[in-house]
Amino acid sequence: MTVVLRSPQEFKQWRKKQSGSVGFVPTMGALHSGHEQLLKTARAENNIVVLSIFVNPTQFNDPKDFEKYPITWDADLKMAQNNKVDAIFYPHAPDMYPDNYRYKVTENEYSKTLDGAHRPGHFDGVLSVVMKLFNVVSPTKAYFGEKDFQQMRLIQGMVESFFMNLEIVPVATVRESDGLAKSSRNVRLTQEQRALAPAIYKAITTSKTADEAAQALSAQGFKVDYVTDIDNRRYVAAFLGEVRLIDNVQI
Template structure:
């Protein structure tokens, strides 16, 4: 039987009853095989797995994007059950932000480049909600996918900066057979856009330079936000219609 806990106090009380280590997988729901790989890894390494599902409004700088974010509670619940999750923390906005977002966690360097340029305030929302989740769940390990590598790097940095007593575990990006990085947003692509989408991964891996990759994506019909080589990785964000896709590879 999987527990579904709505309030921070319920979650904290449940946490006190657990024996052994706790692995935590924070998500916004609309779960796919990428999320499943995080749960599986957590189950291998920890005695208990806790999943959170919370579509966090403070990390969306486009209200339309927030409105259209897919919600698939029944399927998410089934996936959690299949992967040995003990409890799902499923809070409401007022539970997570009793202060109405007056207090926030801000990083002033790496969060200002790449995705930070096109999505001002996005990483403030991410870091703030993740800090809150860590305080509520008190995990020993937390699992994040490498697809959001900038997010992963910032969360690792926050954990170090605030001396949080937990370990961040990166998990490799899960891809469709054609190379497209799995994302909850992929369901919003039209059939034509979905056929084009794998070119992001092809451009990142097959181009000699970031500039060449950006040109290739523009030729294919993407609206390119950036392609950048940084810290031994090549990062990209590009749009097909209303859907913004991100990816990164080691170079």
Template sequence: MQIIDSIHEWKKIRETLQNESIGFVPTMGNLHAGHASLLKRSIHENSTTILSIFVNPTQFNDANDLSRYPKTLEADLDIAKDLGVDYVFFPNTDMMYPDKYRYKVTENAFSAQLEGQHRPGHFDGVLTVVLKLFNLIKPHKAYFGEKDRQQLLLIQDMVKVLFLDIEIIPCPTIRDASGLALSSRNQFLSIENKLLASRFPAILQSNKALEEIIGQLSNLGFVVDYVEDYGQYRFGAVKIQSVRLIDNFDIPTTDDSVVRRRVYEQ
């Protein structure tokens, strides 16, 4: 496994991979079993797999959230090596934003809803850095988890409308034994709050009216940012103290849920 921390060096290596099928998994590090599942699939489906580790500052609208994002590079590299990753691309902020973020990618509809409504500018940062990484890595396939469903849908649309020759591969959400979606933020939960957090996915996917779900979560002590139906999915975001959790499921197929559904037109 090679670790590349220079764009110039990576471009030279990429020239040598013209006859390879390239799989790509972009991350911000602090790898867990969810990331590992993406890497395993890429390794299975491609002759070469590239992992990127870059804590992207432009997608954080809270400076405190950025500063406390866990950085576990040595452990991440051990995981990648054990899995059989071929290259780890590890750029810094100056490399990725030589323009100081003067140029950005903005989507003007879906990105303003759900997460975008509560995290202004978040998806500008996500789409901008993903496009930059796509332009550098030039993958044939890129792998994204379905836990971040809104991000996944936006990236799929960006690839389509910008005519990028990349296949976006959605990968199932990986959960712990309680059903809680794996996330780097989970490590900030106390034992007591992790038990509470484990109730979030079951309630979110319950066959109840949205108002009932919001009320039940609130009564348990969650601060609810949103619980909404979009297209065929139900999205939810809650906070427990300072820890924010997001999740999504297929909307329960009942007559009343169809009536309540708010459809997002692609």
């Protein structure tokens, strides 16, 4: 039986009654098989599994992107139940931001590069909401996909810097059969864009340099934000129409 809890206070009351290890998967919903892998890993490693679904307004630097983010509650609930999730934390924005976002968490170096350079304020919103979620859920372990590698590294750094009592567990990127990284935003691609999207994975895995990969994508009609190699990992962000896709691979 999966229980759905709407407010931080309600969740904390439920949490007090639980014992054993708690595995936590924070999401913005529109769940796909990448999220399901996080849930399966959490289920295998913990006594209790908690899923959060919250489309966090503070991490969207583009209001239109926020408005268009897919909401698929019925399918999300079914996936949670199929994977034996014990509780879903499904809060309202005013309950998560009673201070109207006066207080925030900021990282001043790594968050200003890559996605942070192209999405001002994005990682402030991510780190702030994740710290709030950790404080509400009190997990033993929290699970993050490596597709959002920069995000995962920043959250690991926050946990270490603030002496937070939990472990961040990375889970490998889940891909479609054609190589496209699973993402909630993929559903917004047109049929033609979806056919072209796997070129991102092909470019970053077959090109000798980041510049070569960027040129290959631009030539195919992508609007490239960046392709960059840092610490033996190649990162990419590129638009197909209005949809921004990101990926990364070890090199």
